[in-house]
Amino acid sequence: xxxxxxxxxxxxxxxxxxxxxxxKSGSINILAxxxxxxxxxxxxxxxxxxxxxxxxxxxxxxxxxxxxxxxANPSEFSARIAANSSIVPLMNQDLxxxxxxxxxxxxxxxxxxxxxxxxxxVMAVAFMANTQHLYYREDVLKDLGIAVPKTYExxxxxxxxxxxxxxxxxxxxxxxxxxxxxxxEFVNMFIxxxxxxxxxxxxxxxxxxxxxxxxxxxxxxxxxxxxxDYLTHDSExxxxxxxxxxxxxxxxxxSRSGTxxxxxxxxxxxxxxKLTGPATVGGGNIPAATLWWDGFTLAKNRSDADAEATFRAxxxxxxxxxxxxxxxxxxxxLVEGFVPGPKSIGVIEAVKMGAKPYPMxxxxxxxxxxxxxxIVEFLQGKESAEQALKDxxxxxxxxxxxxxxx
Amino acid sequence: MGINSPLTQNLMxxxxxxxxxxxxxLAMILFIGLPIISTGIQSFYAQHDQVVKEVKxxxxxxxxxxxxxxxEETTKLREAKPLGKFNGFGxxxxxxxxxxxxxxxxxNETESxxxxxxxxxxxxxxxxxxxxxxxxxxxxxxxxxxxxIIALSLNAVARKIRGPLIFGTxxxxxxxxxxxxxxxFWMIDSQGIIGANIQNLMNDPYLSLKSSKTLTWITxxxxxxWHHSPFAFVVFYAALQTVPQEPVEAAxxxxxxxxxxxKHIVLPHIYPVVxxxxxxxxxxxxxxxxxxxxxxxxxxxxxxSWLIYDNLVNEEVILFGSAAATSMMTIVGIxxxxxxxxxxxxKEFKTAR
Numbered sequence: 001x002x003x004x005x006x007x008x009x010x011x012x013x014x015x016x017x018x019x020x021x022x023x024k025s026g027s028i029n030i031l032a033x034x035x036x037x038x039x040x041x042x043x044x045x046x047x048x049x050x051x052x053x054x055x056x057x058x059x060x061x062x063x064x065x066x067x068x069x070x071x072a073n074p075s076e077f078s079a080r081i082a083a084n085s086s087i088v089p090l091m092n093q094d095l096x097x098x099x100x101x102x103x104x105x106x107x108x109x110x111x112x113x114x115x116x117x118x119x120x121x122v123m124a125v126a127f128m129a130n131t132q133h134l135y136y137r138e139d140v141l142k143d144l145g146i147a148v149p150k151t152y153e154x155x156x157x158x159x160x161x162x163x164x165x166x167x168x169x170x171x172x173x174x175x176x177x178x179x180x181x182x183x184x185e186f187v188n189m190f191i192x193x194x195x196x197x198x199x200x201x202x203x204x205x206x207x208x209x210x211x212x213x214x215x216x217x218x219x220x221x222x223x224x225x226x227x228x229d230y231l232t233h234d235s236e237x238x239x240x241x242x243x244x245x246x247x248x249x250x251x252x253x254x255s256r257s258g259t260x261x262x263x264x265x266x267x268x269x270x271x272x273x274k275l276t277g278p279a280t281v282g283g284g285n286i287p288a289a290t291l292w293w294d295g296f297t298l299a300k301n302r303s304d305a306d307a308e309a310t311f312r313a314x315x316x317x318x319x320x321x322x323x324x325x326x327x328x329x330x331x332x333x334l335v336e337g338f339v340p341g342p343k344s345i346g347v348i349e350a351v352k353m354g355a356k357p358y359p360m361x362x363x364x365x366x367x368x369x370x371x372x373x374x375i376v377e378f379l380q381g382k383e384s385a386e387q388a389l390k391d392x393x394x395x396x397x398x399x400x401x402x403x404x405x406x
Numbered sequence: 407m408g409i410n411s412p413l414t415q416n417l418m419x420x421x422x423x424x425x426x427x428x429x430x431x432l433a434m435i436l437f438i439g440l441p442i443i444s445t446g447i448q449s450f451y452a453q454h455d456q457v458v459k460e461v462k463x464x465x466x467x468x469x470x471x472x473x474x475x476x477x478e479e480t481t482k483l484r485e486a487k488p489l490g491k492f493n494g495f496g497x498x499x500x501x502x503x504x505x506x507x508x509x510x511x512x513x514n515e516t517e518s519x520x521x522x523x524x525x526x527x528x529x530x531x532x533x534x535x536x537x538x539x540x541x542x543x544x545x546x547x548x549x550x551x552x553x554x555i556i557a558l559s560l561n562a563v564a565r566k567i568r569g570p571l572i573f574g575t576x577x578x579x580x581x582x583x584x585x586x587x588x589x590x591f592w593m594i595d596s597q598g599i600i601g602a603n604i605q606n607l608m609n610d611p612y613l614s615l616k617s618s619k620t621l622t623w624i625t626x627x628x629x630x631x632w633h634h635s636p637f638a639f640v641v642f643y644a645a646l647q648t649v650p651q652e653p654v655e656a657a658x659x660x661x662x663x664x665x666x667x668x669k670h671i672v673l674p675h676i677y678p679v680v681x682x683x684x685x686x687x688x689x690x691x692x693x694x695x696x697x698x699x700x701x702x703x704x705x706x707x708x709x710x711s712w713l714i715y716d717n718l719v720n721e722e723v724i725l726f727g728s729a730a731a732t733s734m735m736t737i738v739g740i741x742x743x744x745x746x747x748x749x750x751x752x753k754e755f756k757t758a759r
Contacts, residue, residue: 064719084465089722092456094477118474119461126466169611178705201460228614229596232702291467334466357467362458362475365722373530373716376705380619383528394508395530398501402727404453404491 021048021316026309027055030296031066032081034058036258037128037331038294041081045317052309062086070095073301078310083294084358085365087116087124092362096123096297102311109319111336116295126295127318128331130255131355132174132188133289133346134279139272140167140248148274152189152218152281152288155249159225162248172225173238174251176379181234183371184290185251189215191356192281192288203363203405205396208389214282216378216385223379231376245269251278254346258330261343275342277349289350290358293334363405370396442737449730452493454483490727497731504735505529531732534708535739540623541709542691542743545630549687550680552631553638558668560639561646572643579636587700590629591616622706626697633697634690638683645676685747692740710736 028049032038042056057077059065067089069076075095082090090096098121103110107125116124134155136148141158144165149155155172162171175181190197195211198204223230227241235256241247243265252260261270278289296314298307317323321337328339332347340348358364370392378388400406418426457479462471499506505526512525526532560571578586593600594615605613615621649672657667673680695711698704704712710732717729 063722067724085722091477092475092723094475094481113466115464116466117462117464119459119463129466177702182705227596228612228617230617231705232616293466351467355467357465359472360463360465361472362456363723368722369716373704373708377528380617380705382619387528391528394501399723399725399728401500402452402493402497402725403723404455405458 021050021312023048023050023052023309023312025052026303026305027053027078028306028310028313029053029055029057029077030079030081030310030314031057031059031062031069031077033062033083033294034060035255037255037327038081040323040327040330041127041317044320044323045313048316049313050309052313054313066090067093067095070299070301074303075299075301078299078302078306079314080297080299081294082124082297083130083292084290084360085292085368087295087297088360088362088365090297091118091123095300097300097307098122099125099298099311102298102308102315106308106312107315107319109336110315111319111334114295114318114334116293124295124297125315125318126293126334128255128294128333129347129351130253130292130294130332131278131289131347131350132184132251132253133287133350134276135242135250135252135257135260136274136276137248137269137272138274139268140171143167148276149249149279152192152222152279155279156218156221156225159222159249163225168246168248170225170227170246171248172222172250173227173230173233173241173247174222175233175235175238176219176223176226176230177234177237178231178376179372180368181372182231182375182379183368185219186215186371186375187358187368188251188278188290189218189281189288191290192279192284192286194282194284194286197359197364197367198361203400205367205393207367208386208393212389213385216375216388218281219375220379231379242273243269254344255331257343257346261329275345277346277353278355280353285354287350287353287355289355291347291350291355292358363400363403366399366403366405367392367396370399445730445733447489448726449497449734450492450494451490452497452727453490454480454487455491456480457483493727497727498735501529502728503531503731505531530708530713531710531735534710534713537623537707538692538694538709538739541627541630541694542688544627545634545691545694546684546687548631549634549638550684552635553683554642554680556635556639557642557646558672560643575639576636578633579640581633583633583696584700586633587629587697590625591701594625616701616703619706622701622703626694626701626703626707629697629701630691630694634687638687641679641683642676645679646672649675681747681751685744688743688747689740692743693736710739 030042030045032042039058042058046054046056057065062080063086066080066082066086070080070090071093080090080096087096100122103115103122103125110125114126115122116126134149140162141148144161144167146158146161147154149158159171162168174185176185190207190211193211193214195209195215196206199206227233227246233241235253238247238250238252239256239260242250242260245266257275261273263270278287280286281288296318298310319335321335324333324335324338327333328341329343332338332340332344374391374395375388377383378385397406457476458473459476460471461474462469463474498504501508508529509526512522516522516525527536556575560568560575563571592598595601596605596614601615604615605611615625653671654667657671662670693711694709695715698707698709698712708716714729714732714736717725717732
């Protein structure tokens with residue numbers, strides 16, 4: 001009897017707590033990347049689904065599914081959790097709908113700073129920020145009397161010192177897996193050198209210059225201090241390297257700090273793992289890192305009723321103070337009421353240092369793709385930096401011509 | 407010729423053959439023929455010129471003015487010409503495919519033939535083609551040889567243990583390619599059982615099978631042989647069961663050695679099957695793809711199939727034209743590779759009649 005009462009009470013409170021959603025119809029189907037913060041976000045939005053259908057697909061292959069799935073009419077998903085880079089193909093193909101009317105009607109708790117506006121129209125609502133920054137092993141650096149590095153030149157010097165001490169063979173790690181990850185590291189380092197990817201006002205590439213060469217040389221120096229298998233290592237692989245105690249300095253996503261610092265693995269390593277802001281490079285004052293936001297977008301090829309239901313559920317999560325308080329160490333939430341914890345240092349430092357966001361340009365995906373495959377041979381020592389950059393530009397130009405950008 | 411004439415008795419009349427083949431033929435046209443034609447058409451088109459406009463973009467990190475695709479204008483263009491802009495062989499000859507202009511330029515600019523080859527093999531298509539051909543040339547003969555040796559050995563063991571042995575032998579084929587390559591990938595890791603032992607053996611703690619291009623190629627080729635040999639073995643083993651015993655026994659009485667028996671009786675008998683396995687193997691190997699993904703070997707080894715995959719999924723912008731052009735060239739490549747064998751089979755078929 002008591003049990004039933006408790007359950008009833010719980011249900012009552014449950015419904016009253018989420019009464020503001022009151023979604024009566026529509027179906028919600030969300031496509032999202034797969035990491036803890038996004039799971040929390042989607043779970044929170046599920047709490048207020050009301051009587052609407054609710055489905056979610058968490059996949060690390062989300063980028064490959066998104067465009068085809070949203071092109072269909074009606075589209076498979078009613079919402080897509082996107083980021084700076086992945087919103088671009090959706091914009092290019094005109095697959096997402098402006099959210100202004102919905103924000104006005106249902107977006108009470110959403111802060112203005114969360115709105116991604118393009119040409120005056122709200123196209124996405126951001127809820128978390130991300131970047132790649134430095135992680136270091138406090139115990140190792142202390143033992144050798146090394147100060148926490150602030151620049152990549154210092155990272156190189158520190159790594160060389162650690163290697164010379166015989167403590168670790170490959171003291172540095174970053175996600176250098178050929179393809180998207182490697183290209184992302186180039187993007188970070190190039191921006192740190194103050195580079196611009198395209199000539200002003202157009203889609204002509206602009207990386208085959210002194211800044212590009214300096215970027216490649218720095219990537220090569222760092223790769224020589226990394227595990228020789230670096231070209232096969234993605235974020236997950238270097239996280240494992242870190243947890244095995246093989247690495248003392250690492251560039252990794254802020255969103256991974258949660259799983260890196262959890263109770264699993266060697267407690268001594270976890271205890272000595274410290275976070276700091278992203279490093280600068282080449283005497284520059286902005287960090288060699290890009291800022292990212294994660295936010296939700298709504299599919300255009302879906303009924304207004306579905307869009308409304310989806311927006312209300314997601315807006316509930318995107319303005320949920322309880323969620324950001326409970327999951328404060330999972331992400332740097334952009335939601336009102338978020339109090340940054342020790343795991344947010346990386347992103348907050350990056351913002352303070354004036355890090356630039358990842359370029360939200362229609363042709364950037366092509367450049368990113370060309371970088372991912374064409375700079376590998378330089379890192380392997382098979383060609384010069386100039387040749388590698390020439391190859392990147394040539395590969396990019398062919399693709400951009402095919403896509404009609406040039 | 408009458409209906410009872412000895413020739414027609416064993417042959418299926420054309421009409422019966424037509425009805426017999428019709429369902430298969432239709433399915434082939436529908437699921438193979440039409441998609442290939444559609445891919446072919448696609449390969450001659452490129453995207454419309456992008457209409458871009460400058461707009462203000464704001465996100466949590468601030469506002470900038472930059473370009474976006476003008477969707478209204480683009481929609482108009484797309485509706486007028488849904489296939490895109492006609493590009494002829496433009497995609498085929500661009501730098502990411504046959505790179506005709508680049509090759510001409512290299513030929514005029516480079517001083518030695520070696521430098522010219524270096525430049526050409528630096529182009530993505532040729533890089534992929536060279537890996538693909540190397541893979542074919544090493545894997546196919548080895549698969550045939552290994553398959554044949556296993557079939558012969560298994561044919562010689564006692565019947566009792568043959569069943570389990572056969573099962574064990576075809577395991578590599580049963581294991582999904584991706585899983586098989588992943589297992590090997592972890593074993594050759596510098597901390598895996600094979601990787602660590604090789605480091606010990608060579609006394610070189612820096613040795614990594616994954617970081618060297620040559621070693622990656624060798625690993626993938628060995629994996630390919632391991633994965634494909636069971637197929638050759640199964641077919642050869644079945645063929646061996648049909649070898650007539652009389653000539654073999656006669657040869658034994660005549661004092662022929664085991665090697666002579668295989669060379670003069672078994673091999674000629676199963677020769678058509680060898681051709682068949684060679685054809686299938688060549689086709690399969692030319693489309694090598696899974697091991698590259700499984701071994702995360704994109705950096706050191708790219709195949710033609712991997713290029714298609716790369717164009718379709720690895721970029722946020724899908725390059726249909728590029729993928730279609732590479733697909734068509736893969737089909738042409740397979741046709742060229744198979745031509746000698748096919749011509750030979752056709753000639754033999756004609757002389758046999």
